[in-house]
Amino acid sequence: MALAELKSEMVPNGGPLKWTTEVNGRDSRPIRVTGCASPEYFAREIESIFKKSWLPVGRDSELPKPGSYLVHDLQALKTSVLVVRGKDNVVRAFHNVCSHRCNRVMRDDRGSCSTIYCRYHGWAYDTLGKLVRLTDESEFRHVNKDDLGLTPISLQIWNGFMFINLDPKPQESLQDSLADMYSGLDGYPFEEMTYCVAWKSLVNSNWKLMKDAFCEIYHIPFAHVQTAAFGYSSKAQPIPRALAIKLFKNGGQFSFRGTSEGGLPPTPELAFKYSSASAVSGTQAWSAGLSKPKLLNPTNSTDWLGDMFQLYPSLQLSIFPSMYLYHNFIPVSFDKMIWDFRMYTRPPKSFGEMFVNEYSAAQAKIGTLEDFSIVELTQTTMNSGAKRYFNLSDQELLVRANHELTQEKAGPYPSN
Ligand code: FES
Numbered sequence: 546m547a548l549a550e551l552k553s554e555m556v557p558n559g560g561p562l563k564w565t566t567e568v569n570g571r572d573s574r575p576i577r578v579t580g581c582a583s584p585e586y587f588a589r590e591i592e593s594i595f596k597k598s599w600l601p602v603g604r605d606s607e608l609p610k611p612g613s614y615l616v617h618d619l620q621a622l623k624t625s626v627l628v629v630r631g632k633d634n635v636v637r638a639f640h641n642v643c644s645h646r647c648n649r650v651m652r653d654d655r656g657s658c659s660t661i662y663c664r665y666h667g668w669a670y671d672t673l674g675k676l677v678r679l680t681d682e683s684e685f686r687h688v689n690k691d692d693l694g695l696t697p698i699s700l701q702i703w704n705g706f707m708f709i710n711l712d713p714k715p716q717e718s719l720q721d722s723l724a725d726m727y728s729g730l731d732g733y734p735f736e737e738m739t740y741c742v743a744w745k746s747l748v749n750s751n752w753k754l755m756k757d758a759f760c761e762i763y764h765i766p767f768a769h770v771q772t773a774a775f776g777y778s779s780k781a782q783p784i785p786r787a788l789a790i791k792l793f794k795n796g797g798q799f800s801f802r803g804t805s806e807g808g809l810p811p812t813p814e815l816a817f818k819y820s821s822a823s824a825v826s827g828t829q830a831w832s833a834g835l836s837k838p839k840l841l842n843p844t845n846s847t848d849w850l851g852d853m854f855q856l857y858p859s860l861q862l863s864i865f866p867s868m869y870l871y872h873n874f875i876p877v878s879f880d881k882m883i884w885d886f887r888m889y890t891r892p893p894k895s896f897g898e899m900f901v902n903e904y905s906a907a908q909a910k911i912g913t914l915e916d917f918s919i920v921e922l923t924q925t926t927m928n929s930g931a932k933r934y935f936n937l938s939d940q941e942l943l944v945r946a947n948h949e950l951t952q953e954k955a956g957p958y959p960s961n
Pocket residue numbers: 643644645646647648663664665666667668
């Protein structure tokens with residue numbers, strides 16, 4: 546209802562847009578900027594979205610054996626999440642909070658343990674979360690030890706990706722939330738892509754602004770002149786466009802082509818030569834025997850490079866034939882977020898492949914620094930209040946979807 550009111554405020558001008566209006570049935574109205582510049586609205590997002598959605602916490606292969614654990618801090622949600630593989634080999638999540646006097650139990654980011662031990666007064670839990678040692682127990686005759694396990698958090702796994710949901714009774718299963726994505730990527734060899742280059746960055750931007758920068762390729766010839774433009778801009782299409790854009794219930798897909806038409810700079814040219822583990826290998830990998838998952842390259846284009854998939858609110862997977870990128874957009878405050886980025890490939894088998902991986906990782910790092918600097922500047926100028934709206938093109942439909950989903954869940958963006 547509230548969103549309908551917002552939509553009636555501005556009338557779209559001009560004719561239909563292919564992906565926005567014709568294919569996906571959305572309207573083309575501008576989006577208010579206030580949703581990225583308001584501490585009060587951010588608080589609503591935390592309550593209405595992040596405390597009720599499936600949030601990514603990494604790959605289950607990060608917990609290789611019983612007792613392996615990782616800690617995922619969610620500062621804006623005021624908790625720390627402990628994810629642990631139990632002695633029964635099942636992965637579970639708990640609030641990383643002791644039942645005695647609420648100390649943070651596990652302090653390290655990751656490790657391996659036989660018991661989960663609190664260093665304040667020595668209480669210990671097994672890897673299933675049950676309290677197994679209550680020190681000086683006879684002084685606690687009034688409590689029931691069985692009621693004092695760690696507080697569980699819902700955890701579900703899809704294709705090796707672990708998700709938690711802080712809602713004690715999640716409104717929908719992970720499968721329902723993933724919708725088309727749930728089976729649409731079956732057959733992609735996520736489990737073989739074990740070589741990971743990862744980093745986390747604190748970015749001075751609203752979580753949605755940062756995410757928006759990864760939803761389109763319109764910015765590439767301008768923001769990534771040296772680092773990426775050569776792979777996307779062609780004579781026929783100097784400003785690159787999508788092959789297809791499709792919205793799902795909780796996100797969407799953006800399919801895009803690559804090109805080497807204008808010739809490659811020397812280093813990527815070398816990388817291309819050794820490219821069995823590189824993004825620049827394009828469709829060659831399918832002919833190398835990989836069966837194509839249903840959702841990938843939906844237009845069956847010969848110059849297809851990859852597909853971006855978004856699962857609202859926090860996950861983006863950019864999938865290439867021989868590499869995928871994992872982005873987790875973690876909110877911190879209305880103008881700060883943590884960006885958890887990983888690049889996964891098969892382990893390199895030769896120096897050539899090792900070179901490609903290192904090159905791709907270095908390119909990703911430089912390219913994303915270019916994105917950071919832009920979104921951090923955008924955040925500062927947006928806070929000025931000089932502009933009221935984002936005016937989005939047909940190519941920016943996933944940006945629109947991010948903001949529309951946000952408003953559906955947390956209410957319309959503030960009007961001033
Ligand atoms: S707070 Fe954990 S043992 Fe006291």
